[in-house]
Amino acid sequence: ETGVTQSPTHLIKTRGQQVTLRCSSQSGHNTVSWYQQALGQGPQFIFQYYREEENGRGNFPPRFSGLQFPNYSSELNVNALELDDSALYLCASSYERGPYGYTFGSGTRLTVV
Amino acid sequence: AQTVTQSQPEMSVQEAETVTLSCTYDTSENNYYLFWYKQPPSRQMILVIRQEAYKQQNATENRFSVNFQKAAKSFSLKISDSQLGDTAMYFCAFMNPSTGNQFYFGTGTSLTVIP
Numbered sequence A: 001e002t003g004v005t006q007s008p009t010h011l012i013k014t015r016g017q018q019v020t021l022r023c024s025s026q027s028g029h030n031t032v033s034w035y036q037q038a039l040g041q042g043p044q045f046i047f048q049y050y051r052e053e054e055n056g057r058g059n060f061p062p063r064f065s066g067l068q069f070p071n072y073s074s075e076l077n078v079n080a081l082e083l084d085d086s087a088l089y090l091c092a093s094s095y096e097r098g099p100y101g102y103t104f105g106s107g108t109r110l111t112v113v
Numbered sequence B: 001a002q003t004v005t006q007s008q009p010e011m012s013v014q015e016a017e018t019v020t021l022s023c024t025y026d027t028s029e030n031n032y033y034l035f036w037y038k039q040p041p042s043r044q045m046i047l048v049i050r051q052e053a054y055k056q057q058n059a060t061e062n063r064f065s066v067n068f069q070k071a072a073k074s075f076s077l078k079i080s081d082s083q084l085g086d087t088a089m090y091f092c093a094f095m096n097p098s099t100g101n102q103f104y105f106g107t108g109t110s111l112t113v114i115p
Helices: none
Strands: A005-007 A010-013 A019-024 A031-037 A044-050 A053-057 A064-068 A073-078 A087-094 A108-112 B003-005 B010-014 B019-021 B024-026 B033-039 B046-052 B064-069 B074-079 B088-096 B100-105 B109-114
Touching: A005 A087, A010 A019, A019 A087, A019 A108, A031 A073, A031 B100, A044 A064, A044 B100, A053 B100, A073 A087, B003 B088, B003 B100, B010 B019, B019 B109, B024 B074, B033 B064, B033 B074, B046 B064, B046 B074, B074 B088
Parallel strands: A010 A108, B010 B109
Antiparallel strands: A005 A019, A019 A073, A031 A044, A031 A087, A044 A053, A064 A073, A087 A108, B003 B024, B019 B074, B033 B046, B033 B088, B064 B074, B088 B100, B088 B109
């Protein structure tokens, strides 16, 4: 299996709700990173997981959390949604930590109303 | 903190012509990596070209090349023989693995190739 698949592609949630976004990485990709891309902006780093452990976190509050599973899939969970959480959420995976070999998914467009 | 600045929100170029996208960055580190990513309407970020800061030679990938000026902290992308498929958002990005395996992206340049 090749490529990185994200689901769903689009999602509308109400302020205060919780959401789970999913990412299916390429087989063997031990590293997954999540990014938030607000409209008209570049992606901003949320966190990275390596071998199912959090391996770095950006400037995001604790209501953003994640999981990585042994089958190379991962989740981004966001609690208590706020209007400013509306964005494109991208995941990127690679075989190892470091600067090489990242494959990005096509993202989930989250709209909070 | 690392910052990446792209000062050209939008650019256009005639098909088959050459265009240069600008990027500057700020870091106190000496060893780092710079990237140009392309984001077409499909939204997937696609790596265009990569430059290791310890390499003096500018990276080249077919029609894409960079002008890396380390002292000036400048990293521009030149696209030669522009094609309609080059129309996309282009993001400059920085990574320093010794302080974290995260990309720092600029705000992007929207490039339109005109037939």
